[in-house]
Amino acid sequence: MTLAQSGRWLTGIGLLLLGGVYVRALAFTPVELHQGPAQKIFYVHVPAAWSSMLAMGLVGLASILYLLVRDTRYDRFAAASAEVGTVFACVMLTTGPLWAKPVWGTWWTWDARLTLTLMLFFIFIGYQLLRGAVTDPALRARYAAVVGICGLVLLPFIHLSVYLFRTLHPQPIVLKPSAPSAPPEMVTTLLLSVGVFSLLYLGFVIQRYALGGGGAARNV
């Protein structure tokens, strides 16, 4: 079985399981009393966030490894992980405001989590734009690795700075969508969803890796 085929199988299974998660989340998980049905967005938003941060972490790791040993497979993997990470970041950034509006009363707020997710998205975009703008593969790999490492190191700072921002100047919030102190069904649904999203990450990355690590979707 080729790499692309195994990736497709994993993705296919992942998507089927995603359907299962959908059914479980929508029909078989209790509705949260204060937030209402919108709270269930949690079960797609959080795993998407998890996947995009996993993607960024692996981009950073692969970047470091590339600069150390110059194995182009690491560069190829980083490119794949960045693209997949962008997809999950899109899910995160669309489901986030859809959750925020009914629960917080506003589509957006510069709270730690949201700002972090937006900046993560920009790092992914910048990383891929840079890859697209450099024609020489070796140069591209080096440049991308530099940005990938900086992006990885940046994440804890973004979280810290915006978190400090919130605690020093607390803003009135309508309702706080913290994790439900949880009926076990909710926890299980969340964990299942995280597992499925991780599987999808894997399937996507394998396929994207199989395409090659170029700036666009052509083989290197």
Added chain:
Amino acid sequence: MADLLRHAWLVTRKDLRLEFRSRTALTSALVFTALVLVVFEHGRDPTAVPTLNLAPSILWVTFSFAAMLALNRAFQAELENQALDGLLLAPISRTSLYWGKLGANLVFVALVQVTGLLLFMLFFNVPVWRVWAPLAAVTALATVGFIAVGTLFSAMVVRTRFAELMLPVLLLPFLLPPLIAAVQVTVPLFAGRPLSEVAGWFRLLAAYDVCFVTLATLLFPFTVTE
């Protein structure tokens, strides 16, 4: 170590000398800064919005523009004249080259910021003089943060297509923590709050600077080696 600093200083001096001979970038940066401040001054209704609310944001927008302008000029001249290759052949380490560039950019930005601040004090009736020391400190810290990463990235983007577009896009996520911290310090400073309230932000800025100057120093050689 002494060699490192000496070589870095040579690079800084060369850059600054070049800049002062032509003065084009400096002049345009100063004019632009003045323009931004004038626009803000005329754009607000003094009876509706107290200056104190807007002042930190205006100041930091101005300072950020100054930083971006400095970065845009950083490697441009080198690339146009193929001088970058010459620099790389010189018997100085990559680290010296980076610190030299960093130094030159910082001096350039500082000049623009000082001028901007004076104009700011002129236009906006904000009690800056009382808090000039902490303000200078936070400005220095935040600016080092932007410019450290910016100098690293400008070395890369100058060899890409769409360089002028690439730099701001890449840099945006890295501008955010120092910028937030800086504004969060400036707001209470202008309002006369005690310094102890903003100590946490200063720590964050210092940590950011140490971390990213180190990281950029480590990564810079990868952007210029063949």
Added chain:
Amino acid sequence: MSEAIPQNASFMVAAYVVTAVILLGYAIALVRRTRGSRDS
């Protein structure tokens, strides 16, 4: 004080639909791209 559960299911549906569209869309795009550059 008893509150009614908020009636915001439309947001939930929107979010689930958007997620499915993005993930399915990307999955399909990947399949097309991998089929395009390989002969399998």
